[in-house]
Amino acid sequence: MRADIRAFVDERDWEQFHDPKNLAMAVASEAGELLAELRWIASEDSDAHCQHPEHRGGVEDEVADVFVSLMMFVERTGIDLEAVVTRKMKKNREKYPPPS
Numbered sequence: 001m002r003a004d005i006r007a008f009v010d011e012r013d014w015e016q017f018h019d020p021k022n023l024a025m026a027v028a029s030e031a032g033e034l035l036a037e038l039r040w041i042a043s044e045d046s047d048a049h050c051q052h053p054e055h056r057g058g059v060e061d062e063v064a065d066v067f068v069s070l071m072m073f074v075e076r077t078g079i080d081l082e083a084v085v086t087r088k089m090k091k092n093r094e095k096y097p098p099p100s
């Protein structure tokens with residue numbers, strides 16, 4: 001996936017616009033578009049909404065856009081996504097232990 005994303009960006013000469021600030025804003029704006037897919041949907045209806053064929057494609061497209069933007073950010077900044085997620089999950093386990 002990383003190679004495909006990189007090729008897509010390179011073919012369009014978009015890297016010139018992909019500094020960390022702009023990529024972080026892209027992640028946020030794409031996350032906002034994902035949120036917009038669920039605007040005005042009651043929380044108890046949101047699972048069904050995401051599964052409904054009429055809405056599923058839009059939700060999937062926005063999830064993909066968030067992921068692609070995040071992948072471009074980590075690529076640009078040299079962040080090892082697997083390592084930082086593993087480290088953060090360790091912190092989360094310490095901070096939020098399961099109930100006893």
